[in-house]
Amino acid sequence: MKAAVLEAIDAPLRVEELELDEPKSGEVRIRIVACGVCHSDYSYMKGILRMPLPAVPGHEAGGVVEAVGPGVQGFAPGDHVIGVLTPNCGVCDMCRENKPFLCIKMMATMGNGTMLDGTTRLHRGGTHVHHLCGIAAFAEHAVVPAGSLVKIEKDVPLETVCLIGCGVTTGVGAVLNTAQVKPDTTVAVLGCGGVGLSIVQGARIAGARTIIAVDPVAAKRELAQTLGATHAIDPAAGDVAKAVKKITGLGVHYAFEAIGRVDTIALCYAMLRPTGLAVAVGVAPPADEVRLRAGGLLQQKALIGSAYGSAVPSRDIPLYVDLYRRGELKLDQMITHRIALDQVNDAFETMVHGQGARSVIVFG
Ligand SMILES: NC(=O)c1ccc[n+]([C@@H]2O[C@H](COP(=O)([O-])OP(=O)(O)OC[C@H]3O[C@@H](n4cnc5c(N)ncnc54)[C@H](O)[C@@H]3O)[C@@H](O)[C@H]2O)c1
Ligand SMILES: [Zn+2]
Ligand SMILES: [Zn+2]
Incomplete structure (x- = not known):
């Protein structure tokens, strides 16, 4: 599958072919439909935020479930989902206090660029490629922790409500x-x-x-x-x-x-x-x-x-989808550029030059 890879700090992203493993226990594979381009992706590219490289950025994603790993409940192929920044492990001290926006396991997905078990599902030949935020959505497909997904109704366009994955929430x-x-x-x-x-x-x-x-x-x-x-x-x-x-x-x-x-x-x-x-x-x-x-x-x-907006994603994301549906959250107006994956570097140029609000990568 095609993905945009960050090889080194300050380098542009390079779109190339990567191998993606099947989802392991507690993981889900999705087809990415759209992914917004957030300033935090840029901060990782510039070394202001750090993770091991090479890595696939992209974390403001909407997609469709393709396969579920062992033990996953509540998701089935065909479900529409939004990716969230926290893996919502459910068992760490912060999750147990109902503060999943500071889930302790988030370090694995953000700082280490891995799945929750410390390994990657992305590879290029013999090299491990890391996943930003456990989502790595500048790619045609992704394997993510089930806790990093929230299922939504199918009547709203993923090309737009993907913004709820990061900026809106x-x-x-x-x-x-x-x-x-x-x-x-x-x-x-x-x-x-x-x-x-x-x-x-x-x-x-x-x-x-x-x-x-x-x-x-x-x-x-x-x-x-x-x-x-x-x-x-x-x-x-x-x-x-x-x-x-x-x-x-x-x-x-x-x-x-x-x-x-x-x-x-x-x-x-x-x-x-x-x-x-x-x-x-x-x-x-x-x-x-x-x-x-x-x-x-x-x-x-x-x-x-x-x-992450002190979010409890399972509570907040359906609420924001509903506010969008009712016209109270105006998301279409925030999207000033819709682009293909190959144009991802242009989105960062647009961002740093202050042209337009949000760019969204739409996959064919
Ligand atoms: N706290 C979180 O969980 C969280 C989550 C996502 C993003 N972020 C962060 O939020 C910030 C904004 O992200 P974004 O994607 O909206 O970025 P963006 O680059 O799209 O927007 C930044 C805006 O700031 C404006 N700006 C620059 N200098 C300014 C100044 N001196 N005064 C007023 N405005 C100025 C720019 O013109 C631009 O419109 C980033 O630092 C990002 O990393 C935080
Ligand atoms: Zn973001
Ligand atoms: Zn947790």
Whole structure:
């Protein structure tokens, strides 16, 4: 089968033929129908996030079940599924606390690039090829842990709802689960890519009265305003915290960072009103340090991270599919490019140059 392989940090992906093993115990083989291109894939390509190479990236996937391994329950060939970032092992301390978004076994799929048993199903000749997030969906087929899949109804297009696999669950979940944004509050969103636009939509769904979108790209700000933002700020135009306070008076109740930089995380904290909450959704280089003014603590301002939208995938993904079906989550509008696997490197060019929101690879 064809897959896009990352051979080395800073190298473009190379589309080549790989061998894929049959699913082992607790695993499922799917045909990938579509896969969104997320900034986290790019962070692995640039070495900001690390995993063993060679590896197949791609983790925002929609697909159809082809085969199930021994012991798998609840999936059958033909089922439509969305891939999720957590393998939901069900037995680790975090899963038992109903926090599968921090499943301890996730390290195997993210950091080691393997299945849960520490081995890979992807090979090229005698070489092991690793799987990003246990999904590795920049490929025509994938073998994934059964816990990394959620079954969905067949009436929604996988080419669109694949976005729920990462960006939407991350962004909407950061609003509804992590921050638990209350109605009639004020929200700022820094960065309006696939994740930030999902935060904007989550804030609208939560009933926020003011939603301020911040992005240097005019087209992103305009798109954010069609998806629910009430105001937009170009960060190049001057002091963003001042501009936010001009709109809101005291500052915002909630500020979300969806870029992946420590300076913009600190900026989120700076634009809060007393008792406000800043939420770091973007993934900054892990060793970088966030510097905050100590005075904000006495104003009871808080800063929290958000991992995969604090999602419980079996609960949240069907909810987001339903919000899409009802027209409340506008996903088609977030997809600005549909491309073939061979064009995957162009999607990263598009992303870094700020052209368009989400690119989706659609398999023939
Ligand atoms: N926490 C999680 O579980 C999780 C999950 C998925 C993605 N992420 C992270 O979320 C971040 C966003 O991902 P994405 O796929 O939406 O990325 P993206 O590249 O599509 O979007 C980033 C946006 O930030 C904008 N931007 C750049 N500099 C800015 C600035 N100074 N002020 C305001 N906006 C600015 C860009 O124009 C772009 O629109 C990444 O760091 C990604 O790794 C986190
Ligand atoms: Zn992602
Ligand atoms: Zn677990």
